[in-house]
Amino acid sequence: MLGRMSVKINGADCGFEALLLGATTSIGGFLFGYDTGQISALLLFKDFMNRFAQDGPNGEKEWDSIIQSTLVSLMSIGCLIGALSGAYTADWWGRRKSMSFGVFVFIIGNIIQITAMQSWVHMMIGRLVAGLGVGNLSVGVPMFQSESSPREIRGAVVASYQLMITFGILVSNIINYGVRNIEESDASWRIVIGLGIFFSLPLGLGIMVVPESPRWLASRGRWEDARLAFGRLRGLKDDLQNPLVEDDINEMREILEKEQQVGTGGWLECFSTKTDVPKVLYRTLLGIGIHFLQQWTGVNYFFYYGATIFDSAGVDDPILVQLILGAVNVAMTFYGLYVVEKYGRRWPLFLGALWQCAWLLVFASVGTGLNPENNSTSGIVMIVSACMFIASFAGTWGPMAWVVIGETFPLRTRAKQASLSTAGNWLGNFLIGFLTPIATSGISYAYGFVFAGTNLAAALLVWFFLYESRTLSLENVDLMYGQPDLKPWTSHRWVPPGYVTRKERDTSHFRNMSVSGPAGGAKKSDDRSDDAVAGSTLAEKV
CATH class of the missing domain: 1.10.286 (GTP Cyclohydrolase I; Chain A, domain 1)
Incomplete structure (x- = not known):
């Protein structure tokens, strides 16, 4: 019977509908990635430039750095506003209806873009509206996945959101590569944008089935x-x-x-230190910090402006380089789905940030020391550095930042804290999109040194503040953050009260309750709880 359709994953039953839920909701990540990946090549398409770029000193069309920044980055402002609105729609209407609403807004934004003729402002408004939908989904999808997925597959399902972001970037790169031969026709960029509507429909309709x-x-x-x-x-x-x-x-x-x-938490409670729920402000700032720094690792320096960067570096086919970066991104995110369940959250995030810092130092040093326009070896080293950076991001910071906000917050304020964290992500995204053309025109490839520093800051944030939540239920993650003497760097040893390991309950507790009867059972329950707490405290000190 359909009711018995399940598979064993990590030793526990997971239903077909749980797998369908993961596959359907991850399309929200695909839309995020598709919109992120498409703009890099569109900025180079001749018809797109002829319609929306500015007249240069030689009579040729070229982008004014401020207008280019605004056109690219205003989508991120829309996403930021959409992320904040997602807290309300997810709580008012439920997680599923909220996501359908996000898809509807995204489609409206794409229609506005397709109908743009000569005005870059028209195109910008379309990207802003589409961003409202993507931002709404960026809150609803990871929250819905983390609340609905069986704990045995929760990390992988939430991380699949990032996998689909990378897949969306890759697909947009493939489509851009395919239509570049008709870049002098408006069909080139209209096809790329219009396909986003088609890709969004399975999420908008399919989410109501799960x-x-x-x-x-x-x-x-x-x-x-x-x-x-x-x-x-x-x-x-x-x-x-x-x-x-x-x-x-x-x-x-x-x-x-x-x-x-103690009632329902409001926005102010997300920043309160006087609540019965432990470390609320701590967790709010941690979520915002991790997601802001996820963007300031520098990933969208390459995905928003990679084609422009490598074009200025003298690379013959910058759109092909973008396609290669997108392929590396997808391949390594599959590895990230394995890493998040095998090794947890803390160590991969910490080591990933250090690895990314190292390769950005190489990228910036080579690009600054040896002009890539006159030195082909320099260009090759920069491409390799970018690939190594993307490989690390895809396996660590890409998927795991979304896992963290799906697991870290208490239920009473989860929607609002997830919105604030995601808004931090979009704020970082906006700043990258807006500042990059201005910064690169001033300091060129030395901009990579800035990202090396922010990756180092990200490593320190993880080491000193993030608790290890691997294999814990969401309720026990909440309990873990309430342990007063538990340090983040020893949190992987903590075991919840009443458990033998993080995954296995102490079944003798339930057997003793059934043998002792109601009165004796209550007494045994209290004894077992005290023993479990003592065991947890001992584990913290080992």
Whole structure:
């Protein structure tokens, strides 16, 4: 029966609908990547330049650096506003309807772009509106995935959002490469933008087929619907009393009951130090910091302006170089899906930032010391450096930053904190898009030294402030951040109360309760809880 359609992943049942949910929602990441990747080559297409670029001193069309910055970066401002609005729509309408709304806004923005004729302002407004939709999705998708995916596949499912971002960038690069032969026709850029509408439809329609977030349903008091959603996601909708479903429900009920005792969190609570929920401000600033620095690793320095950068470096086919970077990005993100579950979050993020710092130093040093226009070896080294940087980002900071905001926040303020973190991502994205043409016209490839410094800052942020959440339920992640003496660099040793390991409950606890009876069971439960806490404290000190 359909209710029993499930597969074993990491030792636990995961339903077909959980896999369908991961595949469908990840299209939101594809749209993000597709819009990110397309603009780099469009800026070089002749018809696009003839319509929207400015008259140069020799009568040829060329981009004014401020107008180019504004055209590229205003989409990021739209995404920032859309991300903040996502907190409201996700809470008001539910996660699924909010995502359908995001797709609708994205389609409207693409229609505005396609109908642009001669005005760069018209094109810019279209990118701004499309950004509103993408920003809304950038909050809704990771939050929905993290709340709905069984914990055994949660990291990989949320990381698949970044995989689809990279796939979207690659597909846009392939399409750009394919239409470059008709770059003198308006069909070139209209095809690229119009295909975004086609790609968005499976998400807008398909999302309504999968279950709503169990945690959102439970927060509205719809416990039977939440139980059914858990059953469907586990492939057990005809066996809702299954221990797996019961475990998911009971664990969620415990934390929800505690949170509901103190009401619903508002925006100010995200920045409060006087709440019953531990480290709320700490986690808000951590999420914003990680996502801001994800952009300031420098990844969109290459994806927004890579074709322009390598064109100025004298590379014969800069669009082909973009295609190569996009392929590396996709290939290494598959590796990132493995790394996030195998090695956790902290070490890959820390080492990835250091690796990226090193290759950006090479890129900037070679580009500054040896003019690539006159030295082909310099150009090759810069391309290799860019590939090595992208490889690391795709395997670490690309997917894992999204995993972190899906796991770090308490349910009561999760939507708002996720919105703030994603807004930090889009703020960093906007600054990269806006400042890059201005900075490169002034300091050229030495701009890479700035990104080397921000990667070093990202490594320090992870080491000193991020807790390891691998294999923990969302409720136990919340509990971990509340441990007063637990340090981020020892957090991987912490085990939740009532668990033998991070994944396995202490089943003797439940057996003792059933043997002792109601009164004895209550006493045994308290004893076991104290033992588990003591064990957790001991683990912290080892």
